[in-house]
Amino acid sequence: MTIFGIGIHILIAVFFAIHVVRNGQQLYWLLILFMFPLLGSVVYFFAIYLPNSRLPQGARKVASVAVQVLDPNRELREAKAAFEYTPTAQNQMRLASAQLEAGNPQEAAATYEACLQGAFSSDLEIRLGAARAYLECARGTEALTHLEFIRRTDMHFRPEMVSLLTARALAQSGRQVEAKAEFDDALTRYNSFECRAECAIWALQQGDKVLSERLLLDIDSAMARWSSHTRAMYAPLLARLEAARK
Numbered sequence: 156m157t158i159f160g161i162g163i164h165i166l167i168a169v170f171f172a173i174h175v176v177r178n179g180q181q182l183y184w185l186l187i188l189f190m191f192p193l194l195g196s197v198v199y200f201f202a203i204y205l206p207n208s209r210l211p212q213g214a215r216k217v218a219s220v221a222v223q224v225l226d227p228n229r230e231l232r233e234a235k236a237a238f239e240y241t242p243t244a245q246n247q248m249r250l251a252s253a254q255l256e257a258g259n260p261q262e263a264a265a266t267y268e269a270c271l272q273g274a275f276s277s278d279l280e281i282r283l284g285a286a287r288a289y290l291e292c293a294r295g296t297e298a299l300t301h302l303e304f305i306r307r308t309d310m311h312f313r314p315e316m317v318s319l320l321t322a323r324a325l326a327q328s329g330r331q332v333e334a335k336a337e338f339d340d341a342l343t344r345y346n347s348f349e350c351r352a353e354c355a356i357w358a359l360q361q362g363d364k365v366l367s368e369r370l371l372l373d374i375d376s377a378m379a380r381w382s383s384h385t386r387a388m389y390a391p392l393l394a395r396l397e398a399a400r401k
Contacts, residue, residue, distance in 0.1 A: 168192040171199045231257040244275055251284055260291030279305050279312050286320050295327025315345045319353050326357055348377060348389070352396050359399040371400075 168188040175184045187195040234253035238246040247270050255263035267285035275281055282301040289298035302321045305312055322337035338354040351370050358367035374396075378386075386393065 165192050167196045171196055175199075228257060231259075244270060244273070248275075248281060248284075251281075251288070255284065255288050255291070260288045264288035264292055264294070264297075277308065279309060283313060283316070283320075286324065290320060290323055290327065293327055295324040298324040299328060315341065315347065315350070318344070319349060322357070323353065326360075331361065348374070349392065352389075352392050356396055356399040 172185055172188050175182070175188070184195075184199060188199060189195075231250075231253040234246070234250040238250045247266060251263050251266035251270060254260075254266055264285060267281055267288055270281045271278070271285065282305050286298040286301040286305075289295070289301070298320065302317055302324060305317055306321075318337060318341040322334050322341060325331075325334035325337060334357060338350075338357060341350045342354055351374055355367055355370035355374060358370060
């Protein structure tokens with residue numbers, strides 16, 4: 156049975172090796188597959204084969220989560236390699252996004268600013284990414300510069316996200332009255348879970364017990380009906396909320 160098991164592992168590795176060659180994947184996958192037939196096949200299945208298959212969107216989302224667990228720095232590593240090999244504006248944008256998602260906001264902010272030096276200086280997605288990066292660095296004033304540019308340029312561009320980021324940036328800049336007004340406006344206009352959670356985080360930080368308790372009661376009631384998938388989707392926001400509660 157042991158020999159049979161080893162044979163199955165090798166056959167699976169050969170199957171994925173053929174997929175590597177036929178689909179033009181990086182050849183280092185061949186080395187991984189044949190040096191570590193079982194583990195290499197599992198990683199290749201989740202990292203390359205399943206995301207590129209024609210399976211339903213839900214399966215691809217599961218694959219993305221699995222890839223993040225198996226290789227959390229994959230996107231950052233590939234984005235760096237792509238930019239070093241072909242330093243185009245698109246690859247620079249991809250690198251900035253990967254740096255931000257990997258928890259490197261200082262590097263992301265610098266890369267986003269580099270993206271804005273030239274033909275893409277008015278690109279609103281880059282401006283939004285730069286604002287997010289600066290917020291993660293606790294540099295609210297610089298974040299506001301980009302958010303105000305977005306609103307002047309197109310009031311209809313990602314309005315809920317821009318509103319919440321603006322409220323957070325105002326709070327970081329010490330402009331709490333304006334921050335509360337922005338949060339109140341977001342709650343009135345959208346009243347989404349993100350709006351309630353962000354406003355609750357701000358209220359907890361400001362010591363506003365009345366507002367925070369009202370929002371947290373609503374939040375906890377909504378979360379009681381959530382699936383594990385929904386919780387995973389909101390994991391970063393929930394982590395910030397839990398930190399504010401403490």
